[in-house]
Amino acid sequence: MVRKTCFCCVPEVFSLLPEVSRFCPFKKQRDFLNSLLLTPVFNPVKQFTQQFYIKHIMVGQRVRTRFAPSPTGYLHVGGLRTALYNFLFAKKMKGDFIIRIEDTDQSRKVADAQLNLIRTLEWAGIVADESPEHGGNFGPYVQSERLHIYREYCDRLLEEKNAYYCFSTSEELEENRQLQMKQGLQPKYNRKWLPEEMGGSMPSGEVRRKMEEGAPYVIRMKVPDYVSVWFEDMIRGPIEFDSSTIDDQVLMKSDGFPTYHFASVIDDHLMKFTHIIRGEEWLPSMPKHLLLYEFFGWEPPKFAHLPLLLNPDRSKLSKRQGDVAVEDYIRKGYSCDAIVNFVAMLGWNEGEGTEQEVYSLEELIEKFSIERVGKAGAVFNVEKLNWLEKQYIKNRPAEQIIRTIRPLLVAELEKQRAEMPFDIITSDRYLEQVIELMRERVGFEHEFVTFSSYFFFEPGTYEEEAVKKRWTPETNGLLREFLSTLEVLEPFSAEAIEGALREFVAPKGLKAAALIHPLRILVSGVSFGPSLYHMLEVVGRDAVLRRIAKGIERISVPV
RNA sequence: GGCCCCAUCGACUAGUGGUUAGGUCAUCACCCUUUCAAGGUGGUAGCACGGGUUCGAAUCCCGUUGGGGUCACCA
Known part of the structure; x- marks a missing residue:
């Protein structure tokens, strides 16, 4: 039947x-x-x-979505995307986005994880309307503070014979599991403690006896036999399960804490969420959740199961194959703009022939729609993220970049003696010039300091290969001669320097390159970088003359 | 193994019965250029396979294959 x-x-x-x-x-x-x-x-x-x-529409109801991480450490990039989609969907619909902390596994709980999670989300611009930090009308937002609620609802299930006590020990269950695996069966609880009055074989007296003994127990849900459970996923359409493949899931653990499955269903209902957007890894436990809704007579929210984020080998994104913590990417210097933009595009796109690649958070809110989320998993491809980061650096206002790099520069100046006056090289005017020369050449903001160190410090060494390639026996002589031209050049501007150099070189029948490359190397220490003339202008006459003179001393060429 | 999900260039994807299968990253070539970038132009590269349905299929249906997820007193 x-x-x-x-x-x-x-x-x-x-x-x-x-x-x-x-x-x-x-x-x-x-x-x-x-x-x-x-x-x-x-x-x-x-x-x-x-x-x-x-079925996809809630008439006249304010949309409420949630992100429900467990505080076991860092924020996973997959988690960030789940949070982002929940946030975008809620904001698009003029609804609320809520953060709930799922700390029902006390052994895995990490001290500062909760605050860290929320701070990291806020770094990304994802600010909750209700959360343990922000409060709200549906609290508490931490599951360990809601234990009495789960107990109450669990009693109801027990009373209505939709759940039962189970005294099987972990060892017993493990043994059972091994046996089933060996026989090629699906590991499943054998219903040893399902009481007689619920269709099982355990006499109720035995249950009572164990109880009085004070034996530890869990509470399991009784999954009805031969029921077909189905629902409409907002992303995937109709999905059907056969209840005979579903295990009698533990609802309450022996430590008195609920399991994820139980707590999340209770809370999702009590906190009045209208849409549950979560990772695809939850799809297989969907029937358990649906059954719980039916036991309680509650109407379930709409569900959307997001495709997974993948490693390059297409397995579920994991630590072993690179960074998975948002914090790792922050540490490396990625901006929230790029990360959010990138992660949003893994699985969602605007469609309708658009060719836009760069989106602000505001734009994402405006354009997001759950129906445009794809079904297939997406590989987390760092190269595209890097490209996006560069796009943002290219277009970011200089004053904003200055705000983030000045502290880095100041810290660097404490370690290393600057060649030029502190006030000058940390000034807005100076940094702005450095930024405009370097913004198309750096991959991260911090590289305005590290990659562009010659704007602040004297080069310590010269790129060996480049010296070998660019020096001839005449080079040092030419440089010495040109040095005196630079000494009196007025003004010391890119344009004037270029003019002087070409004038200097032409009568000698030399190419400009004969001087350009050596100059770059002496002043910057490296063979690559921005426009030479502009670089010289920004670095300034004093430092340029000093560096050239010093360089000539240091580089000796075999004649 | 059971159950469930998925399948367009190397990666992210557009595409919802008629397209020379489009874009972005990466890659290659050329141009620009004092270098490195940036930029410009162009190229290589894809509908997993097999059956249907249809005048016509990347697109709809079935199967195969492949990949993934999940089967805990973890979430």
Whole structure:
């Protein structure tokens, strides 16, 4: 006997159609509903399609989404994306985004993780409307502070015979699991403690006896046999499960804490979330959650299961194959703009022929739609992230860059003696010039200091290969001669320097390159960098003359 | 192994029955150029396979293959 149940059906009310259409967040569906309004059709096929669309819409209800991490350490980039999509969806719909902390595993709890998680999200611009830090009307937002609530609802399940006590020990269960695996069966609880009155084989007296003994126990949900459970995923469409493949999930652990499955269903309901957007790894436990909603007689929220973020080898993104913590990327110097933009594009795109690649958070909110989220997993490709970071650096206002690099420079100046006056090289005017010369040549903001060190410090060494390539026996003589030209050059500007150099070189029948490359090497220490003339102008006459003179002393060429 | 999900260039993707299969990153070549970048132009490169449905399939259906997820008193 198979009972078909759809747990996600909103009662379809034809008269609501105009209303539904007006509130519908999805353009395509709105259009579809409007077309239905214009040409009412009642054939079964159309009705089915219409139900499909209505199921995705909550009429007149304020959208509430959540991100529910467990405080076990850092924020995973996959977590960031899940949080971001929840946030974007909520904000797009003028609703609320909430953070809830799932700390029901006390052994894995890490001290500062909660605050760190929330701070990191805020770094990315994802600010919660309600959270343990911000408060709200549906608190507490930390599951370990809601234990009495879970207990209460668990008692209800026990009473209504949808859950039962289980005294099997971990060893017993493990043994059972091994045996089943060896037989090629799906590991599943053998229902040893399912009481007689619930269709099991354990006499209720035995349960009572164990109880009185004070034996440790867990509480399991009784999954009905032969039930087909299905729902509409907002991203994937209809998905169906057979209850016979579902285990009698533990709801309450022996330490009195609920499991994820139980706590999250209770909280998602009590906190009135309308849409649950989470990772695809939760898809297999969907039937357990749906069954719980049915046990309680609650209408489930809409669900969307996001595709996974992948390693280059297409397995689930993991620590072993690179950085997964958002903090790692922050430490490396990635900006929130690039990270958020990048992560948003892994699995979502605007569609409709757009070729835009760079989006601000505001733009993402404006343009995001859950229906445009793809189904297939996406490889986290650092090269594209790097490119995005460069795009942002190219376009970021200089004053904003100055705010982040000045502290780095000052710290560097404490370690290393500057060649030029502190006040000058840390001034807005000076830094701005450095930024404009270097912004198309750096990959990260901190490289304005490290890659551009010759704007602040005398080069300590000269690139050996470059010296070998660019020096001839005449070079030092030419430099010495040109030095005196630079000494009196007025003004000491890029334009004037270029003019002087070309004038200097032409009568000698030499190419400008004969002097250009050696000059660059003496002044910067390296063979690459911005426009030579502009660089000389910014570094300034004093330092340039000093560096050239010193360089000539230091570089000796075999004649 | 059971269950579930997924499948367009190396990567991210556009594409919803008729396109020379488009864009971005990466890559290659050329141009620009004092170097390195940036920029410009162009190129290489893709519908996993097999059956249907259809006048016509990347697109719809079925199967195969491949990949992934999940099967805890972790989330």
